[in-house]
Amino acid sequence: xxxxxxxxxxxxxxxxxxxxxxxxxxxxxxxxxxxxxxxxxxxxxxxxxxxxxxxxxxxxxxxxxxxxxxxxxxxxxxxxxxxxxxxxxxxxxxxxxxxxxxxxxxxxxxxxxxxxxxxxxxxxxxxxxxxxxxxxxxxxxxxxxxxxxxxxxxxxxxxxxxxxxxxxxxxxxxxxxxxxxxxxxxxxxxxxxxxxxxxxxxxxxxxxxxxx
Amino acid sequence: xxxxxxxxxxxxxxxxxxxxxxxxxxxxxxxxxxxxxxxxxxxxxxxxxxxxxxxxxxxxxxxxxxxxxxxxxxxxxxxxxxxxxxxxxxxxxxxxxxxxxxxxxxxxxxxxxxxxxxxxxxxxxxxxxxxxxxxxxxxxxxxxxxxxxxxx
Numbered sequence: 001x002x003x004x005x006x007x008x009x010x011x012x013x014x015x016x017x018x019x020x021x022x023x024x025x026x027x028x029x030x031x032x033x034x035x036x037x038x039x040x041x042x043x044x045x046x047x048x049x050x051x052x053x054x055x056x057x058x059x060x061x062x063x064x065x066x067x068x069x070x071x072x073x074x075x076x077x078x079x080x081x082x083x084x085x086x087x088x089x090x091x092x093x094x095x096x097x098x099x100x101x102x103x104x105x106x107x108x109x110x111x112x113x114x115x116x117x118x119x120x121x122x123x124x125x126x127x128x129x130x131x132x133x134x135x136x137x138x139x140x141x142x143x144x145x146x147x148x149x150x151x152x153x154x155x156x157x158x159x160x161x162x163x164x165x166x167x168x169x170x171x172x173x174x175x176x177x178x179x180x181x182x183x184x185x186x187x188x189x190x191x192x193x194x195x196x197x198x199x200x201x202x203x204x205x206x207x208x209x210x211x212x
Numbered sequence: 213x214x215x216x217x218x219x220x221x222x223x224x225x226x227x228x229x230x231x232x233x234x235x236x237x238x239x240x241x242x243x244x245x246x247x248x249x250x251x252x253x254x255x256x257x258x259x260x261x262x263x264x265x266x267x268x269x270x271x272x273x274x275x276x277x278x279x280x281x282x283x284x285x286x287x288x289x290x291x292x293x294x295x296x297x298x299x300x301x302x303x304x305x306x307x308x309x310x311x312x313x314x315x316x317x318x319x320x321x322x323x324x325x326x327x328x329x330x331x332x333x334x335x336x337x338x339x340x341x342x343x344x345x346x347x348x349x350x351x352x353x354x355x356x357x358x359x360x361x362x363x364x
Contacts, residue, residue, distance in 0.1 A: 091256060092342040104327040105268040105320050105339040111255035113269075113278040117234045121254045123273050 055205035058198040063145040063210075065195050068188040070178035074131050075140035081131055082141070085186045100131040116182065124181045128174055132159065149202075149209035167203050170196045216276050220245065221289025229276055236260045236271040239286060247287035247315050251344075258343030261316035262286045268323035270342075287315040290322060298322045301360035309347035317343050321357050329364045331357065 065071055073082035079096040080089055094110075097103045102110065108129040116125030132138035136159055140148060151157045152166065161169060169175060179192040188195065202208075215228050218235075220243060227242045234253075239245045239262070248271060251259030255273035262271045263285040271284075290296045298321045301307075308314045317340070324331060324339040331339065336357050345353070 093338075094342070095338055103338055104335075105324045106342055107267065110268055110342065111270050111273050113274040115232075115275060115278050117273055117275045118232050119253065123255045123270075125275075125278070 050206035050208075052206055052208045055202050055208040056210050058201035058205070059149050059208070060145060060210060061190060061198040062195070062202055063148060065178075065188045065190055066140050066148060067143075068178075069186065070181060070188050071175075072140045074174075075138055076131070077139050077141040079134070087141075096131045096134055096137075098134045100133040101129075120183060122183075124177065124183075126174055126177045130174070136160075144212070145210045146212045149207070153207045153209075163203055163207065166207075167200060170199045216279070218276070218279055219281075219283045221285055222283075227276070231277040232275045234272050235262070235274045235276060235279065235284065238276055239271060239284075245286050245288050249312060249315060251313070251316075256344075257313070257316075258320060259313045259316040261319040261343065263319060263323055266323065266326055268320045285319075287319060290319065296322060297360040297363035298325065298356070300363070301356040304359060305352045305356040307349055307352040307356050309345075309349055313343060313345045317345065317349075317353055321353070321360065325357070325361055325364045330361055 066075075069082065069085050069087045073084075073087055073090075076082050078089075080093050081096075082088065083090040092106070094106045094108065095103045097107070102108050108131075111123045112129040113123075113125045114127040116122055136157065138151070138157065138159060143151065153163075155162070158166065176192065178188055190198070213228050213230055215226055216238075217224055217226055218238070219225075220239065225243055227238050229238055229242065236248060236250060239248050240250070248262055249259045250272065251257035253272050255270040258270065260271040261268050263269070264274070264279070265282045266285075291299060296318075298318050302314070302318060307317075320340060320343050324336070328335060328339075333354065336354055340350075340353060340357075
């Protein structure tokens with residue numbers, strides 16, 4: 001009698017295990033079948049939706065603007081701005097100064113008023129004419145596309161700009177003035193609207209750097 | 213044309229000029245303040261230097277509409293009787309030769325000493341780089357600035 005009871009309990013355990021295992025397997029298969037069969041698109045999280053190739057292609061276009069004289073002349077490797085389509089050293093040798101706005105009596109604003117006067121070769125005007133400050137020079141001159149992309153996304157080297165601030169930098173009045181210097185100065189290779197588009201494409205797709 | 217109210221050497225003037233008229237021409241043609249000279253007209257020589265709220269600027273490159281409410285001082289207004297320390301030092305060192313650039317040189321030197329009362333040779337050179345002297349009086353300019361610094 002006792003033996004029969006033990007056997008019954010063991011058979012019951014085996015039966016329950018087999019039943020529950022079958023249920024799990026059937027449920028799993030059903031789920032899999034549902035995923036495959038209904039064709040729903042499972043969206044990736046926003047953080048993973050980056051297209052590194054699109055980002056790099058866009059940056060290579062951004063780079064042609066950044067190293068153009070209209071941009072690079074105020075991002076020199078030395079402490080004197082560059083000038084003209086040939087990016088020669090600025091006449092009068094104005095110095096960067098601690099805040100990027102020059103030194104006593106030789107500030108950018110000594111000659112660059114908030115708006116310029118008409119005429120050939122007159123200094124272009126802008127209310128915030130300046131170089132990057134001495135403690136973060138943000139040099140463009142001589143940098144490869146790889147180096148510049150890395151520099152632009154590094155807080156310690158880009159003026160402490162996060163991605164949002166970096167994106168908004170396209171609207172900066174001095175950046176915009178690169179397309180509105182007047183005279184017969186060459187324009188950057190992209191229009192301002194084209195530049196903004198590739199700038200945003202680069203950033204929004206992860207701000208990837210081209211290879212070295 | 214529009215009427216602009218500008219403060220020059222402590223006096224307010226009303227001038228009726230185009231908005232892009234350089235201050236230099238307002239000073240010379242409208243106000244007949246002829247001490248500020250015309251040199252290159254493109255901010256390359258420094259001869260037209262005046263002070264705008266104490267800062268040296270090239271008056272040929274600043275349109276009247278860019279002045280806002282800032283005060284202009286020209287060579288005529290630097291001192292009441294020509295006895296600004298820089299002017300006295302200029303006489304002491306006999307700085308000018310032809311003299312054409314000297315108003316601009318003096319205005320730049322005065323602005324420098326307002327901001328740095330004891331400039332080094334290097335600081336003087338950097339500050340005066342934008343003021344050209346065809347007579348090459350640079351060494352005397354340097355000495356005169358050093359002398360004036362002692363009195364500032």
